[in-house]
Amino acid sequence: MAYEVHVLYDGFSKMTENGMEANCSCTLIKGPKKIIVDTMTAWDKELIIEGLARHGVTCEEIDYVVCTHGHSDHIGNNNLFMNAKHIVGFSVSFKNTYFIHPFETGDLFEREEDIKDPHLWQHVAGSDEPGLQRQNRNRVLQLADWVVPGHGPKFQVTQKMKQDVEDILNNSDNQFHYI
Structure with a gap:
């Protein structure tokens, strides 16, 4: 069975005058295993x-909860999935057992617009690395x-996007350009 x-x-x-209004994208992956990615805020049960x-x-049918990182708008309803293994940022756990796993996650893409405006992912959303x-x-x-970004509708990766990345990677003078 495919996913x-x-x-x-x-x-x-x-951004608003009071700060930032945000909620994450929430995604269901259905297949041999059922996975929910990012569980929104606690008010979204x-x-x-x-x-x-x-x-x-x-x-009860969800096998895995994957939260890309620990912000409250990504983990708010993890407690709905008590039968699932939980992967939150660096932590992989089931009940009281934590598994060692070498990966990092987060809002890799804030939304599609941040491809043309890197300021969105670099400064507005903030990037630790x-x-x-x-x-x-x-x-x-x-x-x-x-791509299903952290804070926007899914978008199709176009040939132009792929070519832009290829051009950047092949042009060492452009090492500081951000996609």
Whole structure:
């Protein structure tokens, strides 16, 4: 059985006079294992349950909860999935057991617009490791057909995006250009 990707809710982020308003994208991956990626804020419990139900899935059926990082808008409903293994940023756990796993995650892409406006991922959303994030963004753009960003609708990776990355990687004078 193949896997299907269903974006339950598109994320968003925007600056306001009071700070930033944001909620993450929430994605269901259905296949031999059922996976939910990022569980929104604690106030979105009913949205998650309703979103899963639209695809014939209950919280109890989820095998893995993957939270790209520990911000409150990405982990707010992890407690709905008590039968699942939880992967949160660097931590992989099931009940009281934590597994050692060498990977890093986060909002690799804030939203599609940050490809043309790197300021969005570098400064507005903030990047702890801009060099590493830039490398991983480029790698994903080379490999992926679609991207589900942390705070926006999924978008198709175009040939132009792939070619732009290739041009940047082949031009050592352009090492400081951010995609």
